[in-house]
Amino acid sequence: MWKYVLKRILFLIPIMLLSSFIVFYLMSLTGDPAQAKLGEDATEEQLEMLREQMGLNDPLIVRYGRYIGNVVFHGDLGKDIWDKSVFDEYMARLPYTIYLACVSMFLTALISVPLGIIAAVRQNKWEDFTLSALAIAGMSIPNFWLGLLLMIKFALQLSWLPTSGAENGILSLILPAFCTAVPNAALITRMTRSSMLDCIRADYLRTARAKGVKEGRIVLKHALGNAIIPILTSMSNQFAILIGGSVVVETVFAWPGVGSLIINAVKAKNTNMVTGGIIMTTVFVAIILLLVDLLYAFLDPRIKAQYQGK
Amino acid sequence: MSKNSKAAAQPKRKTQGQLIWHQFKKNKGAVIGLIAFLAIVGLAIIALFIVDYDTQIAGMLIKDKLQKPSAAHIFGTDHLGRDVFLRVIYGAHYSLLIGFLGTGVSVLFGTLIGAIAGYFGGKLEWFIMRLVDVLMTIPTMLMATCVVAAFGISITNLILAIGISTAPHFARTARASVMTVRGNEYVEAAKAIGTSDFIIMFKHVMPNALSPIIVQATNRVATCIIAAASFSFLGLGVPSPLPEWGAMLSDAKPFMRTQPYLMIFPGLAIMITVLAINLIGDGLRDALDPKLKR
Numbered sequence: 001m002w003k004y005v006l007k008r009i010l011f012l013i014p015i016m017l018l019s020s021f022i023v024f025y026l027m028s029l030t031g032d033p034a035q036a037k038l039g040e041d042a043t044e045e046q047l048e049m050l051r052e053q054m055g056l057n058d059p060l061i062v063r064y065g066r067y068i069g070n071v072v073f074h075g076d077l078g079k080d081i082w083d084k085s086v087f088d089e090y091m092a093r094l095p096y097t098i099y100l101a102c103v104s105m106f107l108t109a110l111i112s113v114p115l116g117i118i119a120a121v122r123q124n125k126w127e128d129f130t131l132s133a134l135a136i137a138g139m140s141i142p143n144f145w146l147g148l149l150l151m152i153k154f155a156l157q158l159s160w161l162p163t164s165g166a167e168n169g170i171l172s173l174i175l176p177a178f179c180t181a182v183p184n185a186a187l188i189t190r191m192t193r194s195s196m197l198d199c200i201r202a203d204y205l206r207t208a209r210a211k212g213v214k215e216g217r218i219v220l221k222h223a224l225g226n227a228i229i230p231i232l233t234s235m236s237n238q239f240a241i242l243i244g245g246s247v248v249v250e251t252v253f254a255w256p257g258v259g260s261l262i263i264n265a266v267k268a269k270n271t272n273m274v275t276g277g278i279i280m281t282t283v284f285v286a287i288i289l290l291l292v293d294l295l296y297a298f299l300d301p302r303i304k305a306q307y308q309g310k
Numbered sequence: 311m312s313k314n315s316k317a318a319a320q321p322k323r324k325t326q327g328q329l330i331w332h333q334f335k336k337n338k339g340a341v342i343g344l345i346a347f348l349a350i351v352g353l354a355i356i357a358l359f360i361v362d363y364d365t366q367i368a369g370m371l372i373k374d375k376l377q378k379p380s381a382a383h384i385f386g387t388d389h390l391g392r393d394v395f396l397r398v399i400y401g402a403h404y405s406l407l408i409g410f411l412g413t414g415v416s417v418l419f420g421t422l423i424g425a426i427a428g429y430f431g432g433k434l435e436w437f438i439m440r441l442v443d444v445l446m447t448i449p450t451m452l453m454a455t456c457v458v459a460a461f462g463i464s465i466t467n468l469i470l471a472i473g474i475s476t477a478p479h480f481a482r483t484a485r486a487s488v489m490t491v492r493g494n495e496y497v498e499a500a501k502a503i504g505t506s507d508f509i510i511m512f513k514h515v516m517p518n519a520l521s522p523i524i525v526q527a528t529n530r531v532a533t534c535i536i537a538a539a540s541f542s543f544l545g546l547g548v549p550s551p552l553p554e555w556g557a558m559l560s561d562a563k564p565f566m567r568t569q570p571y572l573m574i575f576p577g578l579a580i581m582i583t584v585l586a587i588n589l590i591g592d593g594l595r596d597a598l599d600p601k602l603k604r
Binding site for chain 1: 440447456543566584
């Protein structure tokens with residue numbers, strides 16, 4: 001088992017190196033960082049000097065090697081166009097994104113799992129039809145537009161909630177968390193419904209019913225217990241996506257997370273910040289997904305058995 | 311000849327397309343989705359003929375600016391006096407174009423490399439799928455941001471960005487689907503009579519492996535439309551004078567306190583289009599995969 005864990009962790013290293021190289025390569029196409037730093041009216045000599053100084057004249061692979069070396073050994077992602085440390089800036093923003101993602105996931109689970117169960121238990125009744133219709137509508141609503149509408153209603157017209165920023169603690173979080181949760185909750189409601197339906201038809205439930213187990217217990221313990229794995233899988237994927245960028249919602253609400261950091265950096269042609277931000281986020285997302293996978297390996301007896309004794 | 315024996319003599323065989331349509335029709339939501347979708351496409355085509363692009367879409371009619379919805383302008387007018395209704399129906403072009411072409415790029419590249427991996431197997435498969443693993447670790451939105459940042463802001467680049475960032479997902483689906491088909495007897499039979507790999511793959515394997523890809527592609531069109539609107543809203547997609555729905559929302563943002571109706575219609579247009587496509591996607595999923603039907 002530990003061999004499996006070790007193998008997965010070691011496997012992550014080349015994947016991270018390659019994906020960061022792809023990002024590094026793409027971002028090297030954005031233009032000349034020396035020009036961005038000195039502005040339009042810099043002379044060719046000044047540019048050439050700065051390029052030499054910044055090591056921009058070296059081949060791509062050398063620059064990448066130097067960059068990744070600094071990241072791995074010094075935790076240094078370079079400086080942005082305003083000479084601030086990219087790493088520090090990123091780390092200052094990360095807690096906000098994690099905070100938003102956690103609250104949003106909590107809301108998602110709170111809304112979707114009960115609704116999914118109701119839809120499955122009342123299959124082909126009006127509750128099911130209503131919930132299924134709501135779910136597909138929820139999936140189709142652009143979350144940033146929902147955010148704008150709620151902002152108009154609750155922040156501008158009713159003044160119950162702040163329009164943007166993160167200064168008002170949990171109050172600031174309500175709208176962004178809700179908007180990111182709606183499409184996810186819609187998806188999970190559908191998922192819970194179909195996963196529960198698969199389980200409700202299973203033979204062991206018929207046995208449980210025949211034994212006289214109460215219906216509520218059948219649904220919550222026997223069916224949900226078995227239906228929960230695929231639900232958790234897609235929720236962990238959604239969590240990873242949220243960490244990777246509730247880019248638009250963060251920008252709409254000026255939530256100071258990494259998504260808005262990266263988008264603002266793209267607009268300001270702050271190349272180092274974009275590169276560093278995307279690479280760091282990719283690493284975090286990969287680590288989260290790996291942890292989830294490993295957790296399953298421990299929880300799922302089938303995977304465990306595969307690696308037993310190896 | 312009696313009616314019965316005539317029917318027996320000429321058994322009416324339904325083509326696969328008819329069977330799928332028959333299943334699809336049973337799903338009321340899907341039919342509503344299809345009608346709504348056709349209506350949107352119809353409006354977009356009509357818009358080409360009734361709208362004068364230079365004056366009504368990209369022009370300026372300052373004396374009419376910021377009018378509330380009325381009989382003359384049913385969705386009102388924006389900050390430059392342009393009719394929001396006309397802009398919304400004209401804007402369908404951009405969303406549909408980006409949604410379908412973005413998905414097209416994604417399906418083309420993803421399916422091709424996934425199918426090659428799944429069909430040939432071995433070292434080639436290992437190599438392709440590891441590459442796919444690498445690409446998939448970069449979150450989709452960030453990958454698209456990266457491509458837009460690298461190549462600049464334009465409609466073509468947005469289509470490429472959306473296409474490239476989702477291609478790995480299709481590669482996985484295509485590989486899995488091709489792997490289930492490649493073991494079938496008819497593929498072995500084709501190999502045995504010396505058919506080339508190229509013909510086997512495109513004539514025998516792909517048509518039978520296509521269902522999950524079609525279903526995924528339909529859903530992907532919907533997410534692409536939302537992604538395109540998101541990018542345009544952020545100022546990284548379709549530039550502002552063009553009436554793309556996301557760009558219109560971005561234009562309306564400064565007026566959201568005084569003219570909230572400007573926010574409603576472009577967003578509603580995105581939602582209805584995406585909803586229609588999602589409904590069609592659900593119908594196709596049920597029609598193409600009877601096992602999933604419930």
